[in-house]
Amino acid sequence: MSRLASFRGPSAPSSSPVPKANPNTTPKGKGKANSNPKSPSSPGRNVRGGSVEPMSPPAVSGGVLETTYHRKLRSMLLEMRTCCRTWEDLIDHDGFRAIQRLVDARTDLDNQLAQVPGGGLPRSRIVGPKLASMEERIRELDTVIAKLRKQFAKMNSIVDSLEALLSDAHKTKGWAWVSQEPLWTTWTLEKFVTEIPGLLAPHRRSLDEHAGLVEEVRSHDTPFAAAKEAVLRWAAPGTLEDEGWDARWEDLCDVEVDKWDPR
Structure with a gap:
């Protein structure tokens, strides 16, 4: 029986030639599937561990998106506070110590001279060392006044900078x-800038008052009672107790200025 014979008889040969198989051709449907390329993550997302996380929004301060004007104002207010605190330290510590030691040295000299017999001379050098100590205390007082003047100049400079900040904000942001x-x-920027100069007047009065006290005790011929009165006036609370930084501004800034550093 012929090999071409089938159950239903021989099959008719095809008139189309059978194409020669290409050994390099991969059968359809059996090749390696092409993997889809990873799509780039969107700029507003982070990919971590296969999961997509939304990026956090820009940081804001107390719900307020701060501008350069916010940051500059806060910096200037802190600088003004530093000037006021330095002022208080100069008066309460350096100045008071110097004027008290000056009066004590004069009192000590008077007491030692009073113990010398009438018409006699002291057995040791008393006047020279005491006078040198007094002159040193006077130089310390002059240094305190010079430092107060320097702080006052800084305070005026800060006020000028605040006014310049307000002018610049007016140009860029508008008066509203x-x-x-x-x-x-x-508080608005205008409110801060118009109120902060109120610190200048009481500090000017404080400067004039303490400079006057230094002049009152400068002479070694100053009577003891007058010198003692000058010490008491130096130590007495002045206008800064009610009109200084801590009295009027510290609590206010703690409420009105975000990220304030209460110290």
């Missing part, structure tokens, strides 16, 4: 922004 829109809580 500087005069009506609160920076953090309720």
Whole structure:
């Protein structure tokens, strides 16, 4: 029986030639599947551990998106506080110590001279060392006044910088922004800039008062009662107790200025 015979008889040969198989051709459907390329992550997302996480929004301060004007104002207010605190230290510590030691040295000299017999001379050198100590105390007082003048000049410079900041904000943000829109809580930039110069007048009075006390005790012929009175006036609370930084501004800034550093 012929090999071409089938159950139903021989099959008719095809008129189309059978194409020669290409050994390099991969059969359809059996090749390696092409993997889809990873799509780049969107700029607003982070990919971590196969999961997509949204990026956090820009940091804001107390719900307020701070501008350069916010940061500069805070910096200037802190600088003003430093000047006021330095002022208080100069008066309460350096100045008071110097004027008290000056009066004590004069009192000590008077007491030692009073113990010398009438018409006699002291057995040891008393006047020279005491006078040298007094002159040193006077130089210390002059240094305190010079430092107070320097702090006062800094305070005036800060006020000038605040006014320049207000002018610049007016040009870039508009008058409504500087005069009506609160920076953090309720105070506007204009409110801060117009109120802070109120610190200058009481500090000027304090400077004049203490400079006058130094002149009162400068002469070694100053009577003891007058010198003692000058010490008491130096130590007495002045206008800064009610009109200084801690009395009027520290608590206010703690409420009105975000990220304030209460110290």
